Amino acid sequence: MNPRAASPQRAPERWPLLDRDDWTGREARHHQRVDALLEGHLHRRRHGIAHPVEDFLFTYYSHRPAQLRRWHPGAGAGLAGGVLPAGPGESFYTEVPGGVALDVDRFLAKRGETASFVSSLLRAVHGRTANLGCFGLHEWAMLYKLRPGEARHSQLPLRLGAEGTDRVVESHRIRCSHFDAYRFFTDEARPRNELRPTRDSQTRMDQPGCLHATMDLYKWAYKLTPAVPGELVADCFELARDVRELDMRASPYDLSAYGYTPVPIETREGKAEYAAAQRRFAERASDLRSQLLRVCELLTADA
Template identity: 60%
Template sequence: MTAALAPAAPLDVADWRARRRAHEERVDAWLAPHLARRRAGAKHPVEDFLFTYYSHRPAQLRRWHPGAGVVLRGADPAEFGRDYRATAAGLTLDTAAVRARRAESVGWIRTLLAATAGRPAHLGCFGMHEWAMVYRQTQEEVRHNAWPLRLSPAGTAAVVEERGVRCSHFDAYRFFTAPARPLNQLTPTRERQHELEQPGCLHANMDLYRWAYKLSPLVPSELVADAFALAREIRTLDMRASPYDLAALGYPPVRVETPEGRAEYAAAQRGFAERAGTLRARLLAALGDD
């Protein structure tokens, strides 16, 4: 049985509407460029990733939820949907019903978050997962083939073979080219995700956005947006350290094929791991204790 979180003081109409408006304005700043590109049929390899790779739609990201245990005075149930119920104090999330309906997925996510938080961060991958995704491919074959590679295909392959690959994240590993997979020191699978996920991994930390929105509306939308914001920054490093040349888009490369680039990457990775650790703890706290 999950212990209930301590109830928060009810929010007056002006307070919760101000929170909702601030959330919508924050998200709109991310959505507007993406939606404009989508209407124009244009693509951006960095900025569009979170909207195309993850299943959370723009309208869902924009929609505000206060989180479990929050009471909204003067709120219309029709504005918030089936997961909310009216009480004498105001509108609140029917937390028990949501937890019961999602018990399996909430338990799976909680276990993953706790297991990842309990491990030390490993910072020695130097972004080779992105290089393994284009290993031994031609320019025409690579995923983002509208953008050139910084090195020749042979040069890219040489970096992968020299540095080696130690990727623990299944959803990165599954995009490796067939020749790259045997070069990885690990064999991640979905079944081993709880065993292998570690807090230094850029993709594991980007995925905090996934777990946050999958836990919504149990977690407040501000926390989902915080996870999205961190994921945007991580994606930027991910692609700057990749073999793609995105300088024309304003992304100078982190040259992980050099000692200086690897030091830069590891320092940024360490900072992201610390920030992700805080978000991971907030997600676990929002779920309460078993």
Template identity: 55%
Template sequence: MTAACAPAGSDRLPAAVWLPRARAHEERADGLTAAHRGRRAARQRHAIDDFLYEYYGTRPSVLRRWHPGVGVRLEPGPDGPAPNGQWRWYVTDSDGVVGFDAAAFLADRAESVRFISRLLSAIATRPAFTGCFGLHEWAMVYRQREHRHPLPLRLGQDGTDAVVEAHQIRCSHFDAFRFFTPEAVGLNRLRPTRASQVDLDQPGCLHAAMDCHKWATKLGPAVPGELALDCFELARDIRLLDMQASPYDLSSYGEPAVAIETPEGKAEYVTRQREFAERAGRLRARLIEVCATLLETVEQPTPA
């Protein structure tokens, strides 16, 4: 696809700048996904990491594609126009300069972008709640003999059920709550739904923080590649804590438990939860800026 002129206010990057960034991005992405790709080739499962690829639908080949982001255009390199020009939602000018076509992207995904902007902006206004202690994972196996992961429970089924019954559960994230066992649903103080997500999601929630990766993926080439990988790396790090604090025994993976049924485990969980909330807050602010820039770009009046 070609365009006759560049969008107003866009930045141009010479090949000497964007080529090293693209190569560095590919190398970083390959490093982050190497273990998963190796296991996939060997047909091996991984109860911790598979979540990132199956639940979020992450594809290593897509993750390693570097995008400059909305409002940035790439000058031709030694081999001609940037390869991005062959990808969806990009345009190539007559002089070989390649850029992200915000108007075309919004024509396809405007509703999604506006929802992401509303949700992330709402989360950013709220204080972080850190009293959940990862009990959503416990509620997903409460009084259930068959579990999602082929791993033993650290405390056994009866011990796991006792921990759930000894605590107050306050899960605000619908995509965690919807996996509660039927017996655990009534124990949750909240009743999150998809419709109430904007009203309930809060920055201390591990799943809301992991979802920065989800929203970066949905914003696609509007998100600079470096930010996309930052979001993925955050989700990977949080997923480890999510499982360490779960009722599952991760000793087969060499991972120690965060025993949230003890005061020491609770303290460790909250400390790491707050650190993740701070990281997610910074990434969320950058994603909000991407949404704003994207929407502002297409809302600018067309020059006469």
């Protein structure tokens, strides 16, 4: 890497520098961890095999496997020696005494608007009480009154059939607060939602119990790369992967051919199982959200 010449910096000159053994060790551990997480997906991709659960993180989100594998120390730390492997994000580094660190001014000049939005959204969600009463009905509303073959995963059978799926939607209160779930509701299901989330209302409406808001921590982490440490991006990816599994197990689809047991949210027992898992995910997400907010604070320190 050839970092651009040093410019006046606000925080980076005061950040500790990792010595070569520290940062190469962290990088190697990150590669090992991410390679294990990606192994199944990359194998299937090479052989043209689709997976209705695990492919989501690579089709819905724009972060590619090679980008996830890339390690950065993140805001708050630099790298001693002034030499980094070439790769994505290198243009955001600059020389500091004894090494290189993130050029905060340059980063904010390009991604400041994103950082401001992410900070506002995460702070708002962090201060709210989790709502655990949605029971994953967004996936059911995405299938309501569809004709055969129109579903996103039309190759998968429905546990209750089309009529049974529609009855679940009709017999439940639906209060989906997440725009990126609501926007996939069928035209017939949309009026049944008690809320009307929009992109502009996301900061007001997202809440920490929402599975999609939790999965989106991965999106916010990679959108702030290289300011976010590689380990934290991987933590958010792993949480999103686990949440996606629950999301689909609680859906109308029959995933038994892929080894998944259903969470039958149409039953009292299934609702209890779903809410308990939701609570555990909200707890994991709270810690990661705090860490991402800390990154935002480091980016704006002394501004």
